[in-house]
Amino acid sequence: MLGGELQDNEDATHGWDTIEQLSRYHADFAFIGTGGITADGQMSDFSRAAAELRSRMLQAASVACVVADHTKFGRNAGVLVKHFDKAAYVISDMAPDPGLAAALKERGPVLRIA
Structure with missing residues (x-):
C-alpha cells in the first residue's frame, strides 16, 4: 500500500504523496476504478488528485484494466483522466448504450462484460 491520505469512506490512499510514490513503480497489471465514463468515452473522476493518480497508474502498467x-x-x-487510451480493457457488469460502446471502441480499450 502506498502512503498518503486515507478517507473514512474508502479503503485506499490518495493525495499528492501517493501520486509521487507511484512514479517509482511499474505494474504488470492494474485494475483501476473510475468515477465515471462520459458519453463520449472519456474516463473521469471526482477530484484532480484522484484523476492524476488514475492517470499515473494507467501509464505505469503494462496492462491496465478500467473497472x-x-x-x-x-x-x-467532473475531472477528466489523462491517458485513458493506454487502458487495454474496460470491464463492466453490463454493456453501455451503442453510442458509448462506439466511443470506447474508438478510444482503444476493449470492452469486456463479466
Missing part, C-alpha cells in the same frame, strides 16, 4: 459497473456509463464525475 466500471454500468452506473458509471454516461457519467461525468
Whole structure:
C-alpha cells in the first residue's frame, strides 16, 4: 500500500504523496476504478488528485484494466483522466448504450462484460 491520505469512506490512499510514490513503480497489471465514463468515452473522476493518480497508474502498467459497473456509463464525475487510451480493457457488469460502446471502441480499450 502506498502512503498518503486515507478517507473514512474508502479503503485506499490518495493525495499528492501517493501520486509521487507511484512514479517509482511499474505494474504488470492494474485494475483501476473510475468515477465515471462520459458519453463520449472519456474516463473521469471526482477530484484532480484522484484523476492524476488514475492517470499515473494507467501509464505505469503494462496492462491496465478500467473497472466500471454500468452506473458509471454516461457519467461525468467532473475531472477528466489523462491517458485513458493506454487502458487495454474496460470491464463492466453490463454493456453501455451503442453510442458509448462506439466511443470506447474508438478510444482503444476493449470492452469486456463479466
